[in-house]
Amino acid sequence: MEIKAGLMDFEALNKMVRADAEDGKKLVLREVNGQRYIGCGLCGSAEIDVYGTPGNDMAAFLNGPSITVYGNGQDQLGNTMNAGTVVVHGSVGDTAGYSMRGGEIFVKGSAGSRVGIHMKAYKEHHPVLVIGGSVGDFCGEYMAGGTLIVLGQGGKPSPITRYCASGIHGGKLVLRGEVSPSQIAREADVLPMDEETLSEIEPLIERWCGYFGGDKRELLSGKFTLIKPKGKNPFARLYTNNVY
Numbered sequence: 654m655e656i657k658a659g660l661m662d663f664e665a666l667n668k669m670v671r672a673d674a675e676d677g678k679k680l681v682l683r684e685v686n687g688q689r690y691i692g693c694g695l696c697g698s699a700e701i702d703v704y705g706t707p708g709n710d711m712a713a714f715l716n717g718p719s720i721t722v723y724g725n726g727q728d729q730l731g732n733t734m735n736a737g738t739v740v741v742h743g744s745v746g747d748t749a750g751y752s753m754r755g756g757e758i759f760v761k762g763s764a765g766s767r768v769g770i771h772m773k774a775y776k777e778h779h780p781v782l783v784i785g786g787s788v789g790d791f792c793g794e795y796m797a798g799g800t801l802i803v804l805g806q807g808g809k810p811s812p813i814t815r816y817c818a819s820g821i822h823g824g825k826l827v828l829r830g831e832v833s834p835s836q837i838a839r840e841a842d843v844l845p846m847d848e849e850t851l852s853e854i855e856p857l858i859e860r861w862c863g864y865f866g867g868d869k870r871e872l873l874s875g876k877f878t879l880i881k882p883k884g885k886n887p888f889a890r891l892y893t894n895n896v897y
Contacts, residue, residue: 654678663688663708674699674718687727692720695737709746712739715756728765731758734780740864744786753780753799760784761865763807767791772824774798783861791816793880797823802854804861804872805830817841818880826880827854829872837880846877 654673658666666688673680674695682691685705692701692712699718703711706724713732725743733752744762752771755778763786770791772780780799786807793801796818805812805828812830818841827850837843855873862869 655681655683657683658685658688658705660686661688663690667691667693670701671695674701685724692718712737712758715739725762726760731756731782734758735778742865747789749784750780750782750801753782754778755780757781758783759861759864760786762786763788765789767794768803769796769799769801769826770794772796772799772801774824781857783857785861785865787812788814790814791819793818793821793824793826795820795822796826796882799824800827800853800857801825802827802857803829804858805875806867811836818882821880821882822884823882825850828878828880829875831876832878840883841880842883844879844881846879850879851877 656669667690680701683704685703685707687706687708689708690710691707692715694714695718696716701720703722707726709728710732711726711730712720712734715737716735717737719738722741726741726745728746728748729751730745730749731739731753734756735754737756739758741760745760745764747765748767748770749764750758750769750772754773764784766789768788769782783802785804787809788803792813803812812828813836815836817837819838821841834843858872859869
């Protein structure tokens with residue numbers, strides 16, 4: 654099933670997408686032109702190919718389907734996503750993976766600020782976000798769970814900018830490339846890569862290479878930095894009723 658989005662209103666487009674996705678059809682959306690909420694709240698196992706530039710909150714609350722974008726994404730990609738897979742053959746805007754609770758997002762290019770903000774994990778739900786390029790300020794802000802990988806492709810001197818892992822209290826970030834302690838928030842521990850984490854990220858990097866090309870061995874041979882929280886309550890001393 655193909656839908657030509659063009660200048661179609663986002664509500665009309667999403668009504669068509671939902672009807673066809675619930676019927677289990679493979680969907681191809683062409684000439685997407687900033688329409689918001691594509692795939693929002695979809696369940697099941699639908700497959701959707703998107704050609705163009707989807708608008709904000711694509712795949713928000715996604716709960717199973719697979720969405721592949723042949724272009725760039727805008728802000729809040731995968732907002733509060735539960736399950737499924739999103740693959741972006743370009744770059745994305747701010748707050749990708751915002752409050753992600755499960756599923757996987759793979760981005761070929763770079764991302765804006767606050768990537769992975771408030772990612773969380775619960776029982777068998779473990780969200781994964783892999784960015785191929787670099788990210789902006791506050792990457793991994795308030796992270797509570799999951800795995801966020803920034804591969805640092807694209808020639809920038811560092812995969813991150815400032816205030817990385819500000820307020821982190823769960824999960825882990827894996828950064829490939831040169832990282833200065835001044836770029837990391839004080840709530841986080843800056844650690845050398847360990848074998849357990851390397852084994853965990855290897856299949857994820859292999860999948861990233863499968864989607865976008867690249868040499869897994871070359872990527873894994875780079876310098877990695879592991880970021881984890883120092884504690885589970887980084888703001889304890891801000892509140893007088895806390896015991897510490």
